[in-house]
Amino acid sequence: MIxxxxxxxxxxxxxxxxxxxxxxxxGTVTGxxxxxxxxxxxxxxxxxxxxxxxxxxxxxxxxxxxxxxxPMREVGALLDAKAVHGGRSAYNHLLCxxxxxxIGRRRVxxxxxxxxxGEVARKRSKGFSLGMGQRLGIAATLLGxxxxxxxDEPVNGLDPEGILWIRNLMKALAAEGRTVFVSSHLMSxxxxxxxxxxVIGRGKLLADCTMEEFIARSSGQTVxxxxxxxxxxxxxxxAAGGSSVADPPGTLTVQGLxxxxxxxxxxxxxxxxxxxxxxxxxLEAAFMELTGDSVEYxxxxxxxxxxGMAGRN
Amino acid sequence: xxxxxTSTSSLPAATGRSGLRGTLVSEWTKIRxxxxxxxxxxxxxxxxxxxxxxxSAATAAHxxxxxxxDQATFDPTQASLAGLFFLGQxxxxxxxxxxxTAEYSTGMIRTSLWAMPRRSVVYAAKVLVFAxxxxxxxxxxxxxxxxxxxxxxxxxxxxxxxxxxxxMRAVIGSALYVSLCGLFAFAVGSLLRHTAGAITTVIGILFxxxxxxxxxxxxxxxxxxxxxxxxxxxxxSTTVGTPDHYLFSAWGEMIVFAAYVAVLILLGATWFRTRxx
Numbered sequence: 001m002i003x004x005x006x007x008x009x010x011x012x013x014x015x016x017x018x019x020x021x022x023x024x025x026x027g028t029v030t031g032x033x034x035x036x037x038x039x040x041x042x043x044x045x046x047x048x049x050x051x052x053x054x055x056x057x058x059x060x061x062x063x064x065x066x067x068x069x070x071p072m073r074e075v076g077a078l079l080d081a082k083a084v085h086g087g088r089s090a091y092n093h094l095l096c097x098x099x100x101x102x103i104g105r106r107r108v109x110x111x112x113x114x115x116x117x118g119e120v121a122r123k124r125s126k127g128f129s130l131g132m133g134q135r136l137g138i139a140a141t142l143l144g145x146x147x148x149x150x151x152d153e154p155v156n157g158l159d160p161e162g163i164l165w166i167r168n169l170m171k172a173l174a175a176e177g178r179t180v181f182v183s184s185h186l187m188s189x190x191x192x193x194x195x196x197x198x199v200i201g202r203g204k205l206l207a208d209c210t211m212e213e214f215i216a217r218s219s220g221q222t223v224x225x226x227x228x229x230x231x232x233x234x235x236x237x238x239a240a241g242g243s244s245v246a247d248p249p250g251t252l253t254v255q256g257l258x259x260x261x262x263x264x265x266x267x268x269x270x271x272x273x274x275x276x277x278x279x280x281x282x283l284e285a286a287f288m289e290l291t292g293d294s295v296e297y298x299x300x301x302x303x304x305x306x307x308g309m310a311g312r313n
Numbered sequence: 314x315x316x317x318x319t320s321t322s323s324l325p326a327a328t329g330r331s332g333l334r335g336t337l338v339s340e341w342t343k344i345r346x347x348x349x350x351x352x353x354x355x356x357x358x359x360x361x362x363x364x365x366x367x368x369s370a371a372t373a374a375h376x377x378x379x380x381x382x383d384q385a386t387f388d389p390t391q392a393s394l395a396g397l398f399f400l401g402q403x404x405x406x407x408x409x410x411x412x413x414t415a416e417y418s419t420g421m422i423r424t425s426l427w428a429m430p431r432r433s434v435v436y437a438a439k440v441l442v443f444a445x446x447x448x449x450x451x452x453x454x455x456x457x458x459x460x461x462x463x464x465x466x467x468x469x470x471x472x473x474x475x476x477x478x479x480x481m482r483a484v485i486g487s488a489l490y491v492s493l494c495g496l497f498a499f500a501v502g503s504l505l506r507h508t509a510g511a512i513t514t515v516i517g518i519l520f521x522x523x524x525x526x527x528x529x530x531x532x533x534x535x536x537x538x539x540x541x542x543x544x545x546x547x548x549x550s551t552t553v554g555t556p557d558h559y560l561f562s563a564w565g566e567m568i569v570f571a572a573y574v575a576v577l578i579l580l581g582a583t584w585f586r587t588r589x590x
Contacts (some may be wrong), residue, residue: 045423045589045590048426048427048430049426049430050423050426050427050589050590051589051590052587052589065430066430066431066432068430069327069329069330069331070327070330070331071331071427071428071429071430072331072427072428073327075427077427079423079427080420080423082420083419083420083421083422083423083424084419084420084421084424085343085347085415085416085419085421086419087347087348087349088343088346088347089346092342092346093346095342095346096339096340096342096343096346097339097424097425097428099335099336099338099339099342100331100335100336100339100425100428100429101327101331101335101428101429102327102328102329102331102335103324104323104324104325106323107323107324109323110323110324140424140428144324145324
């Protein structure tokens with residue numbers, strides 16, 4: 001269980017994390033989402049005590065990270081798979097970490113086999129591929145068989161096989177009752193992994209809900225109707241309590257009513273309907289809409305693809 | 314893929330609290346598991362013993378051409394230790410600076426502090442392991458360089474014996490001095506967190522500062538010199554002649570240097586504890 005209360009961190013006059021409060025529960029994968037520069041890594045650094053917050057607290061099982069008796073047995077964290085001394089072999093890298101927490105050599109060998117690095121364990125890690133480096137980092141997090149696992153952008157740059165491996169690993173770890181906290185700047189990565197979402201932008205909390213809630217909330221679905229009589233239908237829609245936009249001409253996009261209701265209104269008002277379809281917002285679009293204002297650096301974007309960009313109330 | 318992370322037969326239940334003991338073992342693993350340690354220490358031994366031997370051999374070869382006054386002031390102990398002094402000192406400075414700065418340049422520090430977030434423990438373990446390693450290696454260099462140098466000086470009949478006045482002090486003290494130089498570099502590295510910056514600063518203080526001090530008017534120089542870190546090295550290794558009266562005693566100079574190092578290490582520890590990693 002990770003609990004953050006009013007976490008704030010400034011670097012100079014830049015606020016990286018702004019009054020952030022959330023908790024991460026055991027037994028589920030919690031996705032930590034936000035655009036690049038939103039403060040995800042900073043938050044994770046604050047959790048581990050690598051950086052000290054300007055105000056607020058963050059605890060793991062009620063204690064500050066540095067106060068845990070055997071930190072590696074409580075929290076396995078991978079912030080940056082490249083944060084290793086490349087001149088050291090995978091085995092010795094894991095061994096020197098294990099020794100700080102009194103974890104023996106047998107466990108080191110075990111986690112090496114667990115992540116499938118057995119054949120290169122004695123090789124220096126500077127020659128490792130991105131995927132192997134990631135596996136080494138994950139092996140380290142598992143050394144202490146910790147209750148809490150935290151990964152910062154774990155699938156960045158991995159091939160599909162590596163991505164699948166990490167996804168399954170995270171799910172398996174959560175299924176064993178552990179707390180799994182994983183950050184990403186891509187909704188699509190979380191869609192199939194996370195049960196719970198914490199979304200931040202510019203250091204502030206934007207959403208803290210289950211994946212279902214997020215989906216329900218964001219797929220404020222719309223009904224698109226192609227009709228030669230849009231004005232007539234629009235009147236009926238308004239009368240029924242919905243709203244609509246005629247865009248492009250000959251197409252009416254209806255909000256706040258179900259497809260069935262729209263069909264009935266058309267029938268009742270004698271409007272000819274050429275097409276009637278439900279348009280569901282993708283999670284990616286919902287996420288982008290949620291965080292849209294908080295993206296650090298905007299690229300010049302072509303006109304947004306309006307289809308599928310559902311409104312959110 | 315099945316992930317049997319719960320099978321933890323190989324991970325006995327934790328007993329007690331992770332602390333200095335495990336971290337000392339860990340730091341020992343760190344220092345012995347990178348090749349650069351071996352290369353650096355090998356170079357240290359080679360240059361310290363090699364240069365001392367070369368100077369001793371060259372002196373022996375030219376002994377008869379030397380002026381009697383030069384012969385009288387020749388310090389066979391200091392000559393045999395010259396390699397450790399000049400080149401060995403450089404090498405240990407590099408190694409000492411790297412103990413912490415390498416963790417920052419590779420990013421390993423973040424992983425290290427995840428494993429052991431009690432920073433005083435990490436810092437203390439690094440100091441102790443590095444001090445231990447450098448003491449052992451400098452003592453070996455010092456004694457081997459001394460005995461080899463004296464053997465090469467036999468023909469001059471001016472060679473020193475360990476039992477001679479101040480000789481044991483010079484041999485052991487030189488190793489201590491060079492080890493202190495390494496700790497000095499470690500401390501500066503912990504303050505600057507930058508390898509090249511730390512090495513340059515330390516070399517500036519140990520090698521360049523004395524030269525600058527020499528340019529000062531004599532009266533100033535005499536006041537300043539006793540407070541220079543390098544004066545500890547010069548006095549501790551001298552066994553022939555009387556030391557300059559404006560310097561402290563050999564051990565007095567060593568205490569001055571040790572105090573500098575202690576202050577910097579404590580300052581480094583404070584910064585290491587409080588600054589963002």
